[in-house]
Amino acid sequence: MNTILLLVLLGLFGFAASGFFILRFRLRVMEEALRKERLDNEQLLRRGAEFVANVSHELKTPLAAIKGYSETLRSAIKRDPDKALEFLQRIDDNAERLALLINDLLELSRIEAPNFHHQVELFKVDPVLQEVREQFAHKLSGRGQTLLVRNEVENLNADKRMFEHAITNLLENAHRYSGASSLIEITGTLKTENGRIWAEFKVQDNGPGISVEDLPHIFERFYRADKSRNRLSGGSGLGLAIVKHIMLSHGGHVKAQSEAKRGASFALYFPL
Ligand SMILES: Nc1ncnc2c1ncn2[C@@H]1O[C@H](COP(=O)(O)OP(=O)(O)OP(=O)(O)O)[C@@H](O)[C@H]1O
Ligand SMILES: [Mg+2]
The missing domain is CATH 3.30.565.10 (Histidine kinase-like ATPase, C-terminal domain)
Known part of the structure; x- marks a missing residue:
C-alpha cells in the first residue's frame, strides 16, 4: 500500500516537475520573442527617423537655393537684367528638382504600401x-x-x-x-x-x-x-x-x- 502511495506521489511529483520545466521553457521563448520584437521596433523607429532626416535634408537643399536666388534676384532685377534672368533659370531648375524628388518619394511610398495593386x-x-x-x-x-x-x-x-x-x-x-x-x-x-x-x-x-x-x-x-x-x-x-x-x-x-x-x-x- 505504502509502495503504491509512494509511486503515485513520485508520479505526481514528476508530472509537476515536467510541467514546471515546460512552463519555464515557454516563458523563455516568450521573453525571447518579446525582446526580438522590441529590437525590431527600435530598428524600425531608427530607420524611420533616419529616413525623415534624409528627406528633410534633400528638401532643404533646393529650397535654400530657391530662397537665396530669389533674394538676389530682387536686387539684380533693376541693375543687371541679364544676371536676373540667370537667377530666374536657377530658381526654375531647383523647383524642377524639388518636384522630381517629391514625385519619387510618392512613387516609393505607393509601391511599398501593403495594399498596393499593380495594373x-x-x-x-x-x-x-x-x-x-x-x-x-x-x-x-x-x-x-x-x-x-x-x-x-x-x-x-x-x-x-x-x-x-x-x-x-x-x-x-x-x-x-x-x-x-x-x-x-x-x-x-x-x-x-x-x-x-x-x-x-x-x-x-x-x-x-x-x-x-x-x-x-x-x-x-x-x-x-x-x-x-x-x-x-x-x-x-x-x-x-x-x-x-x-x-x-x-x-x-x-x-x-x-x-x-x-x-x-x-x-x-x-x-x-
Ligand atoms: N550606370 C552607372 N554607372 C556608375 N554609377 C552608377 C550607375 N548607376 C548608378 N550609379 C551610382 O549609384 C548611385 C545611386 O543611383 P540612383 O539611381 O539610386 O540615384 P541617383 O541617380 O543619384 O538619383 P535619382 O535616380 O534619384 O535621380 C548613383 O548616385 C551613382 O553614384
Ligand atoms: Mg538615378
Missing part, C-alpha cells in the same frame, strides 16, 4: 523599348552616346508603366554616369534559373562603373556613390530604390554588376 496586363515589349529609345534620343545624342537595343522577349505580363519606369531609371543612370561618347546597351532575353523561366532585361554601359565598396549600397535610398558630386547636378539617390521595389512587387529581382573603370550592368528579372 498587370500582357503587353508587347518592343513598342515600350522603342518609346524609351525615342524619349532619350535627344539627351543621348547631346553627349555623343550610342544606344543599342536587342530584344527577344515578345510579351510580358507585368505593370507596363512600372516596367517602363524601371528601364527609364536604369537608362537615365547609364546616360548620366557613363560619360560622353559611351556605348549603352539594352538587351531582353529569356533565361532559365533554378528551373524557372525569367525575362531578363539588361542595361549595360561602358562608363567608369561602380566600386566594390559602393556596389552593395546603391539600392539603398538616398545612396550616391560619388559623394563629392554637386547635389544640384545629380539625382537624389532614389532611382535604384524605386527599381528594386518595382521588381520585388512583381515577384522578381534586380542584380547589379560592375567593376570600377569597366562599366556597370543592371539586370531586371521578371518571372514568366
Whole structure:
C-alpha cells in the first residue's frame, strides 16, 4: 500500500516537475520573442527617423537655393537684367528638382504600401523599348552616346508603366554616369534559373562603373556613390530604390554588376 502511495506521489511529483520545466521553457521563448520584437521596433523607429532626416535634408537643399536666388534676384532685377534672368533659370531648375524628388518619394511610398495593386496586363515589349529609345534620343545624342537595343522577349505580363519606369531609371543612370561618347546597351532575353523561366532585361554601359565598396549600397535610398558630386547636378539617390521595389512587387529581382573603370550592368528579372 505504502509502495503504491509512494509511486503515485513520485508520479505526481514528476508530472509537476515536467510541467514546471515546460512552463519555464515557454516563458523563455516568450521573453525571447518579446525582446526580438522590441529590437525590431527600435530598428524600425531608427530607420524611420533616419529616413525623415534624409528627406528633410534633400528638401532643404533646393529650397535654400530657391530662397537665396530669389533674394538676389530682387536686387539684380533693376541693375543687371541679364544676371536676373540667370537667377530666374536657377530658381526654375531647383523647383524642377524639388518636384522630381517629391514625385519619387510618392512613387516609393505607393509601391511599398501593403495594399498596393499593380495594373498587370500582357503587353508587347518592343513598342515600350522603342518609346524609351525615342524619349532619350535627344539627351543621348547631346553627349555623343550610342544606344543599342536587342530584344527577344515578345510579351510580358507585368505593370507596363512600372516596367517602363524601371528601364527609364536604369537608362537615365547609364546616360548620366557613363560619360560622353559611351556605348549603352539594352538587351531582353529569356533565361532559365533554378528551373524557372525569367525575362531578363539588361542595361549595360561602358562608363567608369561602380566600386566594390559602393556596389552593395546603391539600392539603398538616398545612396550616391560619388559623394563629392554637386547635389544640384545629380539625382537624389532614389532611382535604384524605386527599381528594386518595382521588381520585388512583381515577384522578381534586380542584380547589379560592375567593376570600377569597366562599366556597370543592371539586370531586371521578371518571372514568366
Ligand atoms: N550606370 C552607372 N554607372 C556608375 N554609377 C552608377 C550607375 N548607376 C548608378 N550609379 C551610382 O549609384 C548611385 C545611386 O543611383 P540612383 O539611381 O539610386 O540615384 P541617383 O541617380 O543619384 O538619383 P535619382 O535616380 O534619384 O535621380 C548613383 O548616385 C551613382 O553614384
Ligand atoms: Mg538615378
